Amino acid sequence: MAGKSRFIIAESSIKSFFKQSLQNVFSREQLNGIFEERRAAWNLPIATNSVRFIDQLQKRGILTKTEILFDGYLNNKERYITDSANVFEVAVSLVNKSYLSHYTAVFLNDLTNQVPKTIYVTFEQSKKAAGNSQLKQEAIDAAFSKPQRRALTEAKYGDFSFLILNGMNTGRTGIHTIENVPVTNLERTLIDITVRPSYAGGVYSVLEAYQNALPRISLNKLVATLDNLNFIYPYHQAVGFYLERAGYSGKKLENLRSRKKEFKFYLTYEIQEKDFSEDWQLYFPKGM
Incomplete structure (x- = not known):
């Protein structure tokens, strides 16, 4: 519960970050980087890892996950997008x-x-x-x-x-x-x-x-x-x-x-x- 409550406390700041970002589409790797860079500023607990962070972004409606399935030589992709994407x-x-x-x-x-x-x-x-x-x-x-x-x-x-x-x-x-x-x-x-x-x-x-x-x-x-x-x-x-x-x-x-x-x-x-x-x-x- 502590991890969840801290995310909720930081939620407005996290929403503002993604709303003000020029980027509207993210890969999981990019979100991992954002998590590592911003976790201290958002006061997220040590128990919260990037997987839980990304899961909360989806549960709170900040980002939506979409999967893109390819025919051809490219691997399928997953992307996390804002409402503005x-x-x-x-x-x-x-x-x-x-x-x-x-x-x-x-x-x-x-x-x-x-x-x-x-x-x-x-x-x-x-x-x-x-x-x-x-x-x-x-x-x-x-x-x-x-x-x-x-x-x-x-x-x-x-x-x-x-x-x-x-x-x-x-x-x-x-x-x-x-x-x-x-x-x-x-x-x-x-x-x-x-x-x-x-x-x-x-x-x-x-x-x-x-x-x-x-x-x-x-x-x-x-x-x-x-x-x-x-x-x-x-x-x-x-x-x-x-x-x-x-x-x-x-x-x-x-x-x-x-x-x-x-x-x-x-x-x-x-x-x-x-x-x-x-x-x-x-x-x-x-x-x-």
């Missing part, structure tokens, strides 16, 4: 140093009014030594004649799905925070959905995002980000095509247009009926 905070808590991307970032950057039911969570691979693979037209044709590869690690969370993407190492290029959630910025988002259009609802949704981005986009930042990402494939041809179709015109677009176009490229994967842009040396869906 949203689905995006839960999603980005699942993998260390991850951020939200693709259509989720389209929504969070105000490029669509459609609330995504699939939340895209990207974590980056470790840095690898630069390869010396040379691009060939036959290899490009073969790769884009097939469906886009899709991530296999997914979890259900209420009405939402979390899709975990193992992205290339970029040094977290173009990541900013929106309401304390790390997410790709406007320019990085446009590039990511150009590279993986099926993670944004397809090429027409990508074009709509470009159109909605025009009043706010920095072409200097977009091109700098594209160059920094240093893709093997000539994605500048696809980016330029989208910008032009979205209604952008200007010196930076002409700079993109004047870049070397050694290969014929594709706007998306597995195009059934296609047209070809001479300007951008790019195949795109017929009628687009």
